[in-house]
Amino acid sequence: RPKGALTTHRQNLLTYRAWSARAGLTGEDRYLVINPLFHCFGYKAGVLACLLRGATMVLQPVFDVRRALRAVESERITVLPGPPTIYTELLDAPGRDRFDLSSLRLAVTGAAVVPVALVRRLRAELFPEVLTAYGLTESCGTVSVCSAEDDAETVALTAGRPIDGVEVRVAGPDRVPLPAGHDGEILVRGYNVMLGYLDDPEASAEAVDTDGWLATGDVGHLDAHGNLVVTGRSKDMFVVGGFNVYPAEVEQVLTGHGAVAEAAVVGVPDARLGEVGRAYVTVRPGAATGPDDLVGHCRERLANFKVPREVVVLAALPRNASGKVDKSALRTT
Structure with missing residues (x-):
């Protein structure tokens, strides 16, 4: 059953200021928004991030690879985030070489397994910078993001480090923190954690404990450098x-x-x-x-x-x- 996650405007502004800073979004960027606006990726990492940074938004209501290629060329798009499948379609699009895609600068992806080979192809053929991120609606949509300096393996195999002001802990069933490299449930604490679920105090108490830690239901570990590695969802x-x-x-x-x-x-x-x-x-x-x-x-x-x-x-x-x-x-x- 769907639940409504309550977050404040202030929480979202803080979260996407931090996201934009980590991603390097600027007022000079031209951002092709292809993610749905009812979803955190399109609404918050798209519209809200562009408004905060003064970037130009170009909206594509329904993704179509040919239209996207034409938009990149005609609008001189620099930033094009999306799920991995979008990039697979762009890379393998027939006639891609007939479009001038040299303006592309930054790809941001996540929400699924990102193959190392895909990151390498993207960097070699389309985007100088490729980042991955991790988040969930209950955390305003973002918890961690990679950096432009990260290598292909780090970008593909991890979700980067927590954004400024946010803590991540990996714990066992007893909520005791686990050492680096050990899988457990991913817990999050910070200004981005929801106030609770709408009209559902029982579910709210199960999700966020009295110390403010959000139980994500996702499984993963922290590597030796503090990068978050998401192994999968408990339900999967x-x-x-x-x-x-x-x-x-x-x-x-x-x-x-x-x-x-x-x-x-x-x-x-x-x-x-x-x-x-x-x-x-x-x-x-x-x-x-x-x-x-x-x-x-x-x-x-x-x-x-x-x-x-x-x-x-x-x-x-x-x-x-x-x-x-x-x-x-x-x-x-």
């Missing part, structure tokens, strides 16, 4: 023969295959093991691969229980209105 985790599997790790391996454009992994019922992984992938234009090849690719790089039992090749992955892969739809595919 599945259990294979008693072993926990987080789809993000498997998806990262699959998208490391040269022929794979995108990947999504879900748990499906199994009579012997309880659940096993099923992977859905799309293939890059002109590339060729198949289920056996991809299972073998995973078997060389993952523990046996993490290897998908089945790989399904699709023309496109189902998505919700904000561009995220709809895993509930995949489970019924």
Whole structure:
């Protein structure tokens, strides 16, 4: 059941001043807003950030890769944030080389697994700067952001460091902080944490404790440099023969295959093991691969229980209105 997260205007202003500073957004930028305005990505990291910095907004109501390429050329777009699928479509668009895209400066992505190979391609072919970020509606949309100086592995495999004034803790079931490198639930505290859920004090108390820590429901760890590594959502985790599997790790391996454009992994019922992984992938234009090849690719790089039992090749992955892969739809595919 959807819940309304209550945040104040002041909280959002502070959060997106910090986001804009970390991302390097300036009044000279021209920002193509393709994320929906009903979502934090389009409304807050888009409209609100542009108003705070005085950047020019160019709005595209519905994403279309050809129209986006034309807009970049004609409007001299410098900033183009979006989910990873947007960049895959831009990179693989037929006739991309016929457009002048030299104005592009900054890509900001997140909300899904970001392959290292995608970050490298983006930096080599389209954007000098590529950043990833992590957040949720209950934190005004942003918790952490990478920096322009971060290398491709850091950008792809982490969500950067907390924005100024925000704390991140990774804890076990007892809420005791875990050392770097150990997975646990991601907790957040700071000016960006919601006031609570609208008309739902019970859910509010479960989400935010008396010390102000927001339980995100996401799983991850902090690396040795303080970067947040998001392993996956607790609800996405599945259990294979008693072993926990987080789809993000498997998806990262699959998208490391040269022929794979995108990947999504879900748990499906199994009579012997309880659940096993099923992977859905799309293939890059002109590339060729198949289920056996991809299972073998995973078997060389993952523990046996993490290897998908089945790989399904699709023309496109189902998505919700904000561009995220709809895993509930995949489970019924």
